[in-house]
Amino acid sequence: xxxxxxxxxxxxxxLDCDRLQLALAEDGQTVGKVRERLMLRGPTWERVxxxxxxxxxxxxxxxxxxxxxxxxxxxxxYPPVTGG
Amino acid sequence: xxxxxxxxxxxxxxLDCDRLQLALAEDGQTVGKVRERLMLRGPTWERVxxxxxxxxxxxxxxxxxxxxxxxxxxxxxYPPVTGG
Amino acid sequence: MDAVIDIAVLREDFDPGALQEALxxxxxxxxxxxxxxGYVRGQDDRGALNWMxxxxxxxxxxxxxxxxADEACARWGLLAVTIVHRTGRLFPGERIVWVGTAAMxxxxxxxxxxxxxxxxxxxxxxxxxxxGEWGETWVEARDSDSDRAxxxxxx
Amino acid sequence: MDAVIDIAVLREDFDPGALQEALxxxxxxxxxxxxxxGYVRGQDDRGALNWMxxxxxxxxxxxxxxxxADEACARWGLLAVTIVHRTGRLFPGERIVWVGTAAMxxxxxxxxxxxxxxxxxxxxxxxxxxxGEWGETWVEARDSDSDRAxxxxxx
Numbered sequence: 001x002x003x004x005x006x007x008x009x010x011x012x013x014x015l016d017c018d019r020l021q022l023a024l025a026e027d028g029q030t031v032g033k034v035r036e037r038l039m040l041r042g043p044t045w046e047r048v049x050x051x052x053x054x055x056x057x058x059x060x061x062x063x064x065x066x067x068x069x070x071x072x073x074x075x076x077x078y079p080p081v082t083g084g
Numbered sequence: 085x086x087x088x089x090x091x092x093x094x095x096x097x098x099l100d101c102d103r104l105q106l107a108l109a110e111d112g113q114t115v116g117k118v119r120e121r122l123m124l125r126g127p128t129w130e131r132v133x134x135x136x137x138x139x140x141x142x143x144x145x146x147x148x149x150x151x152x153x154x155x156x157x158x159x160x161x162y163p164p165v166t167g168g
Numbered sequence: 169m170d171a172v173i174d175i176a177v178l179r180e181d182f183d184p185g186a187l188q189e190a191l192x193x194x195x196x197x198x199x200x201x202x203x204x205x206g207y208v209r210g211q212d213d214r215g216a217l218n219w220m221x222x223x224x225x226x227x228x229x230x231x232x233x234x235x236x237a238d239e240a241c242a243r244w245g246l247l248a249v250t251i252v253h254r255t256g257r258l259f260p261g262e263r264i265v266w267v268g269t270a271a272m273x274x275x276x277x278x279x280x281x282x283x284x285x286x287x288x289x290x291x292x293x294x295x296x297x298x299x300g301e302w303g304e305t306w307v308e309a310r311d312s313d314s315d316r317a318x319x320x321x322x323x
Numbered sequence: 324m325d326a327v328i329d330i331a332v333l334r335e336d337f338d339p340g341a342l343q344e345a346l347x348x349x350x351x352x353x354x355x356x357x358x359x360x361g362y363v364r365g366q367d368d369r370g371a372l373n374w375m376x377x378x379x380x381x382x383x384x385x386x387x388x389x390x391x392a393d394e395a396c397a398r399w400g401l402l403a404v405t406i407v408h409r410t411g412r413l414f415p416g417e418r419i420v421w422v423g424t425a426a427m428x429x430x431x432x433x434x435x436x437x438x439x440x441x442x443x444x445x446x447x448x449x450x451x452x453x454x455g456e457w458g459e460t461w462v463e464a465r466d467s468d469s470d471r472a473x474x475x476x477x478x
Contacts (some may be wrong), residue, residue, distance in 0.1 A: 168285060
């Protein structure tokens with residue numbers, strides 16, 4: 001199945017990537033597994049995606065690593081928010 | 085010495101009086117003494133001016149009965165406020 | 169920097185947008201403006217209201233609002249405070265009062281705005297008389313307002 | 324009565340007076356309207372600011388603001404909430420955000436307005452980048468904002 005992964009703000013800048021598509025095995029996919037897979041892309045990816053204050057969202061809701069994925073989900077990783 | 089005494093809202097209505105001038109002996113005059121003197125005017129005055137939640141002001145500041153008076157002072161008696 | 173304090177007690181209506189526009193802007197360092205507008209409610213537990221009439225003590229009302237504003241400025245380091253209060257006869261839906269506070273940060277602006285309303289309601293010499301389905305009556309001071317004002321006193 | 328909720332995320336400036344005018348008036352029972360406007364500060368401890376740039380997550384920002392507004396309506400029985408947040412490049416003195424709440428009484432309007440700002444600052448996917456005398460940097464999330472938001476959680 002395919003999912004979209006989006007990056008914002010400093011995370012987007014550090015990774016030099018705002019969006020990518022990932023093809024995943026069908027079974028037992030979670031946000032944490034996507035994060036681990038992306039960390040294999042290189043030292044910058046490993047560093048940025050292992051930051052403890054990184055926020056993950058799935059389909060516009062904040063979720064944790066155990067959140068299970070479905071085909072077509074939109075995942076996002078971003079730093080703590082600073083609007084207002 | 086002379087002082088002005090003003091009444092507001094329900095107090096003004098109950099007394100049917102919005103303002104009066106009082107001539108006082110020069111010495112040791114206080115808001116409390118003015119209040120007592122006005123209470124002698126009749127049963128309505130006695131009742132209204134002895135209400136425990138009545139507020140007294142002198143020259144636009146809330147004061148208590150012990151506040152000492154000077155010639156020309158403007159005293160006011162009114163019920164708890166309800167603006168805003 | 170001294171705070172800019174603007175106090176008005178008037179019979180005419182006022183414009184919340186224009187009042188906010190007149191508060192000092194961010195060029196003076198204000199990152200936060202909190203405002204409160206009180207309106208005449210057309211209905212409550214007792215039924216429909218015809219009108220409300222606000223009596224005040226000319227001179228003392230202004231002096232009292234200024235003292236409250238000074239206290240808020242000293243306490244929260246505000247950049248500006250505006251308080252506008254109407255008097256006379258007001259009908260359902262009409263504006264009664266507007267309070268605006270400008271501060272560097274939102275915590276101060278919010279706290280001061282709420283403090284000003286709580287103190288105004290329990291200290292400024294203004295009285296409401298109402299005419300409604302229940303007849304014509306003076307509004308009684310509410311313990312809940314005294315309680316709210318009491319929260320701001322040092323323990 | 325269902326609350327009227329209005330959410331907007333936009334690049335253009337907005338008019339606080341017009342936004343307040345659009346909140347349901349006292350005919351719907353609202354006696355109290357509280358508002359907050361956030362402005363770009365031109366100066367802080369680090370020196371003068373050139374500009375600020377707001378990035379957001381289109382779609383999620385709106386959804387997130389709506390969830391926060393729903394939560395405030397449920398918690399304080401509000402009659403109306405409006406939240407407007409700008410994005411893109413903003414200069415000192417410009418408006419960033421407006422929150423307005425309408426309620427029967429002032430306690431609810433004030434609490435909800437402050438809650439909305441605290442939650443918006445810690446939950447809505449918006450990020451500030453600043454250019455100033457110190458260079459160009461992403462704004463770091465502040466513990467004080469998390470602390471303020473934490474106050475609203477049940478003990």
